[in-house]
Amino acid sequence: MTGRVIVITSGKGGVGKTTTSANIGTALAKSGYKVVLIDTDLGLRNLDLLLGLENRIVYTIVDVIEERCKLKQALVKDKKNPNLQLLAAAQTRDKTAVNAEQLKEICDILKEDNDFVLVDCPAGIEQGFQNAVAGASEAIVVTTPEMSAIRDADRIIGLLNTKEEITSVKLLLNRVRPNLIKSNEMMSVDDVVGILEIPLVGIIPEDTGIITSTNKGEPIVNDENALAGKAYRNVAERILGEEVPFLDLDEPKGFMAKLRNAISKLKVKV
Template sequence: MGARVITITSGKGGVGKTTATANLAVALANLGKKVVCIDADIGLRNLDVVMGLENRIVYDLVDVVEGRCKLRQAMIKDKRVPDLYLLPAAQTRDKTAVSPQDMIALANQLRGDYDYILIDSPAGIEWGFRNALAPADEVIIITNPEAPAVRDADRIIGLVEAEGRKIPTSLVINRAKPDMIRRGDMLSVNDVLDILSTPLLGVIPDDEQIIVSSNRGSPLTLDNQKSPASEAIRDIARRITGAKVPIGELERKKGGLFRRLARLFRRSRA
């Protein structure tokens, strides 16, 4: 059996894939899981920066695939958590240096020794995305509550479906702003789910601390801070491990008694 290979992707760039991958990896490792992160964004690697492991890279994914080093030599251990490793992307090559078959072989080599393999997919729907998707047992789609991001997520879900392997897909809505949703200025969680009809894995509220932590190379989930985003990510990690953690804090905060009554009334009429 071995590891579950989870690919994290979005279609659109800049929705927070890499940050979410880093934070989820740390959160899973903190739950006592053995975790590897693979940065599949060859040529535009970032995961190492967000995880704060940039200065320890010697070999990378392309070196492994092309046989210049052993897989273990390229894996960087994050010393701040028990069992977390990073397989960094190459910076000087482009996505065609690796094939989907290479990625499947690589994941299979790692499966035996870990609980979770998280693959950070590049944006877009081309080669790099294909590479990231090839070995996936599961796919997590990250989106923002904004029409362009949701549009791209829809496209990506369609492509994952078209893969024909019936890969379970779930959705994380990142950068939700409860007050904007309340004012009707942002798509609500339900609006997004309505369009994407994909199971919801979690909602991460917009949080300035995320930017700070990315700049520092110290994922928010690392030091168990009480920030809203890190708590949401820890919840998502627990859901990934199978724990029943209710979703909906964000939704429940939305509106007071009157609003809830109004909603109830609308529903009963519908």
């Protein structure tokens, strides 16, 4: 089989690339697909932490490239789901320890016996980005509804469009706060999509559960009740080609809020 290689990128740091990689990877694996997550953030690895695998890492991607181990030896299986494996970044080296060709080769080998290879890209547009993108044919650009993140996302989209191998670039809007959008203090989903003009693959609401899930090393998709978890599961389904409606984040909870919402929609002129 030939799996799909998807790079998860953003340009700006701190918008949720690694959280997104961990959650989409976990969700796809839960649906029964074989998934490998590659952390390409050499020197600043974190994907192992989010998956709770930090104590199981023996070999890293640099060990594979420098032939200190075989590729299979470096893959760490997830605690809960053997369908999910992690190829960790080296923490003691920097981005120059790997080049684009080497990463492409690894992706090419991994996609032979996996359904999905998800590449977690480092922030920035330099060597690390070029490496991460090298083996991918699809890209998910993560951004938040903030100016600086959107500007960087636009830059990344421009760079991705110059890569012939990348055939699909989709947007994941993270950390959306419906109450701020409602009071016109935050750019809405439509605003962001209108500016960046690429198709949307997911809208993830800001969720305090992300903090606790990170603390525990357990992706939030495993929490059936969390809204962000549901949103990430929807993203995975969309990647699999299903048409899933986006969560209606505007729907207020509680009776009074619903009443207020219903009445505010009645625009009757007296």
